[in-house]
Amino acid sequence: MQIVRQQIAHAAKMAGRPLDKIQLLAVSKTVDAKTVLEAVEAGQYAFGENYLQEALDKMAKVRQFSPELKLEWHFIGPIQRNKTRLIAENFSWVHSVDKLMIAERLSNQRPDNLPSLNICLQINISKEQTKSGVPLHEAAELAQQIAILPKLRLRGLMTIPAAGEELEQQRIPYHQINELQVQLNQQGFALDTLSMGMSADLDAAILEGSTLIRVGTAIFGKRARAHV
Ligand SMILES: *Cc1c(COP(=O)(O)O)cnc(C)c1O
Numbered sequence: 001m002q003i004v005r006q007q008i009a010h011a012a013k014m015a016g017r018p019l020d021k022i023q024l025l026a027v028s029k030t031v032d033a034k035t036v037l038e039a040v041e042a043g044q045y046a047f048g049e050n051y052l053q054e055a056l057d058k059m060a061k062v063r064q065f066s067p068e069l070k071l072e073w074h075f076i077g078p079i080q081r082n083k084t085r086l087i088a089e090n091f092s093w094v095h096s097v098d099k100l101m102i103a104e105r106l107s108n109q110r111p112d113n114l115p116s117l118n119i120c121l122q123i124n125i126s127k128e129q130t131k132s133g134v135p136l137h138e139a140a141e142l143a144q145q146i147a148i149l150p151k152l153r154l155r156g157l158m159t160i161p162a163a164g165e166e167l168e169q170q171r172i173p174y175h176q177i178n179e180l181q182v183q184l185n186q187q188g189f190a191l192d193t194l195s196m197g198m199s200a201d202l203d204a205a206i207l208e209g210s211t212l213i214r215v216g217t218a219i220f221g222k223r224a225r226a227h228v
Contacts, residue, residue, distance in 0.1 A: 050077030156193030
């Protein structure tokens with residue numbers, strides 16, 4: 001955890017950006033509740049999860065161990081239509097919204113007593129058929145439709161580019177997402193979040209303006225289970 005924080009601080013310095021504009025999301029998929037609590041001990045409070053049932057079980061265990069603890073949970077995985085209610089009820093952020101139908105369900109199902117659900121649009125930047133995300137040229141229209149939903153707060157853009165080996169290559173897709181955000185804000189949106197960068201490419205993402213990096217492996221080690 002400290003090593004990742006140092007790497008973030010170094011990258012921020014190289015980018016000439018203030019460190020307090022870069023949030024670290026600890027991606028805790030496949031990691032158990034005890035390990036999450038160790039990360040909390042090390043000062044981490046925001047966690048990202050991909051699989052709903054695993055996340056709900058973990059939240060319950062964390063609550064059992066530490067009932068007073070207030071953590072911020074982010075859903076970052078693919079969203080099935082029949083999972084939206086539990087996501088709307090249990091998370092503060094959803095990074096992987098790429099369809100209006102899913103956004104409408106999240107808004108309708110967000111409990112009245114909770115603040116609006118923070119949303120990032122997932123953009124498919126590498127145009128891979130298998131990856132989720134809205135294509136770049138459809139993002140503005142979807143953003144417009146989502147921005148008016150009452151219980152959602154559209155915060156920004158998220159992307160998972162195809163893996164690039166070298167820094168300069170890694171920067172290209174993140175640069176495009178940054179430009180899209182600038183364009184959308186010129187059109188009147190007030191987006192303040194760029195959810196970009198993972199263990200292998202966080203330097204590139206920070207150089208391109210990322211405000212929220214999603215790091216699993218570099219904090220918790222290699223995931224044992226094969227999924228994602
Ligand atoms: C797993 C995952 C991450 C973290 O990836 P690492 O390479 O382990 O840092 C980030 N974002 C998403 C959407 C993920 O599914």
